[in-house]
Amino acid sequence: xxxxxxxxxxxxxxxxxxxxxxxxxxxxxxxxxxxxxxxxxxxxxxxxxxxxxxxxxxxxxxxxxxxxxxxxxxxxxxxxxxxxxxxxxxxxxxxxxxxxxxxxxxxxxxxxxxxxxxxxxxxxxxxxxxxxxxxxxxxxxxxxxxxxxxxxxxxxxxxxxxxxxxxxxxxxxxxxxxxxxxxxxxxxxxxxxxxxxxxxxxxxxxxxxxxxxxxxxxxxxxxxxxxxxxx
Amino acid sequence: xxxxxxxxxxxxxxxxxxxxxxxxxxxxxxxxxxxxxxxxxxxxxxxxxxxxxxxxxxxxxxxxxxxxxxxxxxxxxxxxxxxxxxxxxxxxxxxxxxxxxxxxxxxxxxxxxxxxxxxxxxxxxxxxxxxxxxxxxxxxxxxxxxxxxxxxxxxxxxxxxxxxxxxxxxxxxxxxxxxxxxxxxxxxxxxxxxxxx
Numbered sequence: 034x035x036x037x038x039x040x041x042x043x044x045x046x047x048x049x050x051x052x053x054x055x056x057x058x059x060x061x062x063x064x065x066x067x068x069x070x071x072x073x074x075x076x077x078x079x080x081x082x083x084x085x086x087x088x089x090x091x092x093x094x095x096x097x098x099x100x101x102x103x104x105x106x107x108x109x110x111x112x113x114x115x116x117x118x119x120x121x122x123x124x125x126x127x128x129x130x131x132x133x134x135x136x137x138x139x140x141x142x143x144x145x146x147x148x149x150x151x152x153x154x155x156x157x158x159x160x161x162x163x164x165x166x167x168x169x170x171x172x173x174x175x176x177x178x179x180x181x182x183x184x185x186x187x188x189x190x191x192x193x194x195x196x197x198x199x200x201x202x203x204x205x206x207x208x209x210x211x212x213x214x215x216x217x218x219x220x221x222x223x224x225x226x227x228x229x230x231x232x233x234x235x236x237x238x239x240x241x242x243x244x245x246x247x248x249x250x251x252x253x254x255x256x257x258x259x260x261x262x263x264x
Numbered sequence: 265x266x267x268x269x270x271x272x273x274x275x276x277x278x279x280x281x282x283x284x285x286x287x288x289x290x291x292x293x294x295x296x297x298x299x300x301x302x303x304x305x306x307x308x309x310x311x312x313x314x315x316x317x318x319x320x321x322x323x324x325x326x327x328x329x330x331x332x333x334x335x336x337x338x339x340x341x342x343x344x345x346x347x348x349x350x351x352x353x354x355x356x357x358x359x360x361x362x363x364x365x366x367x368x369x370x371x372x373x374x375x376x377x378x379x380x381x382x383x384x385x386x387x388x389x390x391x392x393x394x395x396x397x398x399x400x401x402x403x404x405x406x407x408x409x410x411x412x413x414x415x416x417x418x419x420x421x422x423x424x425x426x427x428x429x430x431x432x433x434x435x436x437x438x439x440x441x442x443x444x445x446x447x448x449x450x451x452x453x454x455x456x457x458x459x460x461x
Contacts (some may be wrong), residue, residue, distance in 0.1 A: 061287075061290040062290045109343055113340040114340060136390065139338070143343065212287070212446045216440070216442045220440040220442075224437075227430075
């Protein structure tokens with residue numbers, strides 16, 4: 034029974050408590066770039082979910098085989114392989130979505146959520162737990178992207194997933210679907226999450242930034258240490 | 265010919281700025297822009313790596329992958345080539361110029377998985393640029409990144425001194441400030457077309 038609970042908590046962890054977008058603040062590039070419409074955001078979320086789930090499972094399976102010193106290049110190859118598969122599937126079955134997401138689909142390869150979960154979770158946990166973690170994180174990512182895209186599309190272009198909402202037609206804030214609107218909405222949502230949790234959200238603390246490209250210089254705990262070392 | 269190159273350069277610096285309108289390389293943009301010297305160091309390193317990555321990935325795409333019909337291997341090959349290049353560059357700089365390494369070398373390992381670098385390499389292929397145009401476009405993207413970093417580091421030092429309401433402290437206010445810079449860049453959208461047509 035307790036084991037079941039444990040697995041459930043691994044799954045729900047990524048959806049709420051450690052939501053990759055609003056709490057861990059990972060994968061900011063696709064979050065900002067693909068959320069100007071709901072369809073693109075949802076597609077991006079599902080594509081990332083698929084890659085995250087598969088790569089977590091494979092990396093967990095290979096965790097005793099991959100030598101420690103070359104683990105990051107190995108993870109990148111595994112992730113890039115799954116990204117290529119997803120890219121081809123999307124191109125074949127959803128050509129419109131493929132056009133909409135463009136280069137961001139290929140850039141799932143360097144999405145810090147996926148590499149981060151590989152390094153922090155899949156390389157240390159069993160296959161089932163890693164799979165569930167990938168699923169949870171992916172669902173959390175998809176939900177967050179869709180929520181943000183809903184705000185931007187409904188108020189920015191008075192439509193939801195391409196269906197227009199007539200009574201908002203005259204009150205469009207077109208700036209929201211453009212680039213600056215993305216950053217503004219993301220900033221406001223982060224502040225909202227912070228306010229709702231009264232600052233109790235783990236805010237990256239439970240997550241080491243070992244694999245993030247700018248780890249040494251960002252705001253997280255590990256990096257603050259580095260900064261203090263500078264002084 | 266020359267005009268095309270100028271248009272590519274200017275539009276990749278101002279109009280299609282990688283950070284502010286295409287959202288690539290957001291992590292270093294938010295992470296390393298606290299101090300001016302860090303922002304400049306990161307910007308210069310990214311520009312150098314972008315140029316180098318394009319100089320290598322363009323021939324690989326057209327001379328190896330396309331000829332062998334392996335176009336679908338693009339993502340895997342490019343990311344590995346870029347990662348290897350960055351590591352090599354760091355080793356070489358460390359050996360030959362320790363002073364330069366102290367200044368820029370620290371940023372190099374962070375660039376390996378920077379999405380702006382991979383993005384430039386892939387975009388140059390997707391846009392069908394020839395080799396010279398690709399190099400100019402990479403230069404433009406790098407300079408655009410540098411410009412955005414420098415502007416933003418100035419803004420951030422002002423934010424640090426002002427009082428920010430509780431929940432907005434940290435990342436939230438930084439993102440909102442970035443949104444305003446991006447808004448300013450939106451005003452430049454038509455400028456390149458107007459000058460040259």
